[in-house]
Amino acid sequence: MVEKEDEMASILQKIADHELSVDMAMNQLKDPGFVELNYAKVDTDRPHRTGYPEVIYGEGKTASQILGIIQTMVSAEMNVLVTRVSPEKAAAVLAVYPKMIYHDTAQILTWQSIDVPPLPSAIAIVTAGTSDLRVAEEAALTAEAFGNSVSRVYDVGVAGIHRLFARLDVIRQSQVVIVIAGMEGALASVVGGLVDKPVIAVPTSVGYGANFGGMSALLTMLNSCASGITVVNIDNGFGAGYSASQINHLTENTK
Structure with missing residues (x-):
């Protein structure tokens, strides 16, 4: 909105300086x-x-x-x-x-027509398995397109939870954490209990028949006992990346 007001002020100043006619100014303002x-x-x-x-x-x-x-x-x-x-x-x-x-x-x-330099604070994207990569990369590329640094921590699901602990330092250094999981979706609750940053959980449609196309992961994440977890829709990597970017930029702007 500030840019719009600056644009209007510029047009009015050009009218005052006789650099722009009223008709020309009206055409610009009618956009x-x-x-x-x-x-x-x-x-x-x-x-x-x-x-x-x-x-x-x-x-x-x-x-x-x-x-x-x-x-x-x-x-x-x-x-x-x-x-x-x-x-x-x-x-x-x-x-x-x-x-x-x-x-x-x-x-x-x-x-990219306009260069968007990445913020110093990163967004961590954590996946349970390799099958979640499509959704994870959708989130990662969305966040990067909006000027965020991204730390990818892939294939660290609860079936081999030691893999998660080996990358915990990277996750904790990030400003926002996106956790992506299918099957039963337990990874979001685990990560939520280990970090002090906002966690955005993304259920995926990955899983066997009783996964119901991602419903089991969605319900697990919605019912998480860990605090500070926000859940987006099934397979919505874009929505998670967008929201994480907003949080990251808001945090940087208040420093």
Whole structure:
């Protein structure tokens, strides 16, 4: 909002200095804050309101629709993050924007128009098993895209809990901890009882039949006996990375 007020003050000053006509100023002030496409309204005002650009959810969109939104954001000099992009759609996008980066494990596309230096304080991303990597990398790349350092602590589930203890120093040095687990989802409670930082738990759909597509992990995390745990939806690595970034930036801004 501060940037928007500065922009309005600049326009008014240009009118006062006779550098801008009233009609020209009105055209600038009429900017609705979004670009109308036939199939989407690209929110160009979001960075002013929230500090983060709009993120494109790729699942359910065609490659041409994704390309149209990307083109609008690139033209507005906005950083681009596209989640849930299949390899086929990614190939179509990369044919037009070869400098974009496709992260195949997370199925994410990124484009950086504006440099975002990482904060000194890190976000730790902890997974129970290798099967949770897609969700973990979605969280990690989201956090990194928004200017966060990320410490990856993977495959340290409770079935071999000594692996977790071997990396506990790295986890405790972080400002926020994201814990990602499927099966019964017990890892979030264990980590929550060992650290003094906010823990964001992400249940995954990894598990055998009684896992019910992630419901067992979700309910375990919601019912955790460890304090300070917040739970996002099943497989929502993006939501965890976004929330962790907000917490990390808020912490840095208050130092």
